[in-house]
Amino acid sequence: MEKPVIATASLAGCFGCHMSLLDIDERILDLIELVDFNKSPINDIKEFARECDIGLIEGGCCLDENVHVLKDFRNHCRILVSVGECAIMGGLPAMRNGISVRECLEEAYLNGPSVRNYNENKILPNDEELPVLLNRVYPCHEVVKIDYFLPGCPPDADLLWRALTALLNNRKMDLPYEVFKFD
Amino acid sequence: MEESISSILDRYNHDVYRLMDILIDVQSDQGFIGDQAIARIAEDLGISKADVEQTRSFYHFFSKKPTGKYSIYLNTSVNACMMGRDAVARTFEVEAGIPFNSVTRDGLIGLFDTSCIGMSDQEPAAIINGKIFPNLTPFRVKELIRDIRAGKSMEELVVEGYGDGQNSNPDIRAVVSNNIRKIGPVLDPDYKPGEVIRKKLPAMTPQQVIDEMKRSNIRGRGGAGFPTGMKWEICRKTESDEKYIICNADEGEPGTFKDRVILTERPKLLLEGMVVAAYAIGARQGILYIRHEYKYLKIYLEKLIEGAHKRNLMGKNIAGIEGFDFDVRIQFGAGSYVCGEESALIESAEGKRGEPRDKPPFPVEKGYLDKPTVVNNVETFCSAVKVLLNGADWYRSFGTTDSTGTKVLSISGDCRYPGVYEVEWGFSVNDICGMAGADDVIAVQVGGPSGSLVGPSDFDRILCYADLSTGGSLIIFNHTRDLLQDVVLNFTSFFIEESCGSCSTCRIMPVILRNKLLKILNARGAKSDISEMLEWAAILKASRCGLGQTAANPIITSIQNFRHLYDQKVRGEVRYDSGFDLTQATQEAIAATGRYTAVD
């Protein structure tokens, strides 16, 4: 039987959730036995080479590019999972949601103490190649259908492990309080 | 300012439980309740500024900034919109030169939205400095703004003549119509005030009064339908040095206005009912809690209470019954639908935010000032008098077995004869439509937003507690109405506006549901949205009070009874669509950075 295929992505996240995945320690070896990784920062595969079974998404959408990646994942993954606070709720980046995009850009490029005296032409970066900021940070399920949500910041390595093995073995997830409790 | 606040504080004996009255008077004296006033009140009452501020900020008619010399509050209810609110609102904006929820530069005119003001049979209606202006048209609005600019007084603004019945009483002088279309025991004009207090009470023990109430099978008219005799009995049996009677005249359910008509035309009956209840449970103090929108009745009602004292129908040793003392004070609200919920109403009457209490204990055990309290609807008290006057058997001869007596209905919407109808329980929706002169009916909202939206296949169902239960509001819709856009969306927004915000379910879920509804209305909906709304709405049952628990009823009952309207609007082939719009989401950044190309 072919091994199930996993893909992962970090959108507007801090990579903490990916770190947590690596935190399953030596069980990563078991995982590699169990699954193949496709598009993922872990193996640096940039484009989907095949259809995947499970997509793990860290981070919400703050740029148009995030939206494209997320939609790409939805199109290529049978099951899509929001991993961590940022993917589920927007997380820390969503703190900008109460502030207008213009104000954010001006603070970052015109008025902030580290740029105030250096941006003589008062330019807000506008190169066509740059991704475009969204009006606010969106949790993943407000952009595409998400099948499962794994909470935490980051989710406990054990939670990720249990979730993955449950999904791979097609059984209900065993979720003791300790692996998802707040702190 | 200092002087006026001092005298207001004196007026209420510096009593912290009268904070509502204090704030109402400051608001009406100064036109707003500023930080200085809040600091002064807090210091005087010995509470923190935050305590004062939290009461102030809870109520719609309290404001921190001046609301204009002429503060205009225009109703946003379904009925107002059906009767042409949009054109009226636009005319107000154009003539005043400001958008809603703002004040003109010169401080002359303030324009504000407000939830249903209890004038559903004479919409669109506005409240200007406490006076009601019903049946507005764009022409009338132009006239009003012109007269305001010309410096006319509030009295001079009224050109349409005062309304029927007591509306023309010198103590009321309101341009409001009663529109009483059908009378019964409660609205009976031959009522003789004081007869029951004088002739019946002295011959009965309190327990006998309660027994008669129980035998009549009368149930509460405020919506929930709790057996009144039982409520009184529990309260009577709860031991306490003080007990209270509260009349709930908050009447905030959109489409309901019958309590206003009773307060105008049969107020003595209501007061008599409160006295009867006080006798039954052993209360010495009563509170008549009236919504702010009906403040124009204040002087009229105060004088009636005074009159009752003079005639020994209130006060000491009432009707010669040794030791039977009872007095009523009026408490006005300040614009909040949830204050109609009995425990929120009690909080409000104690001068606090109108946040419902966790139950149990129920008010009959722990109510006003933590003392046993009976809260009943206006109409319940009125009916109680008739039960005692004519006996339980007589009363039971009206209505059905489980729902005895009559119900005063507020009927509005697409019909020739909107108004107040007192009918026996057991009328069908069809009967009601016939009576009201409605012959093109696609739907009827029974029981206000928290009730149900029913279609023709349900029109032979009957009004009673066991079938279509209602606090009395019926709104009729004809084929020109877009039920989802005009009705369901409006009601859902109403609940969002009026939630007290204590429960996360009630604070958040109605907003999520409204977004989903908007998505469907904007032709972005998928089939899964409909089923998700039903699934997600279930969580609202976890809310603390009836507001949150019923906040999804407009959506749930319209999906149940008008599923085709939703199916028509969702795209059948699409199973899931988050509704995310990339073009719209990137507009702001593209504009800010001056990039021209839209992203794909």
Ligand SMILES: Cc1cc2nc3c(=O)[nH]c(=O)nc-3n(C[C@H](O)[C@H](O)[C@H](O)COP(=O)(O)O)c2cc1C
């Ligand atoms: C959100 C909400 C609003 C209410 N508004 C009113 C109201 O305006 N008038 C009323 O009599 N009851 C209202 N009620 C019902 C009261 O809580 C209470 O049941 C009623 O006043 C009891 O009186 P009754 O037994 O005579 O009906 C409301 C309940 C809820 C949950």
Ligand code: SF4
């Ligand atoms: S959820 Fe926490 S760990 Fe994961 S990306 Fe967000 S901030 Fe980082």
Ligand code: SF4
């Ligand atoms: S259900 Fe809504 S209105 Fe009622 S207590 Fe909770 S938040 Fe307040």
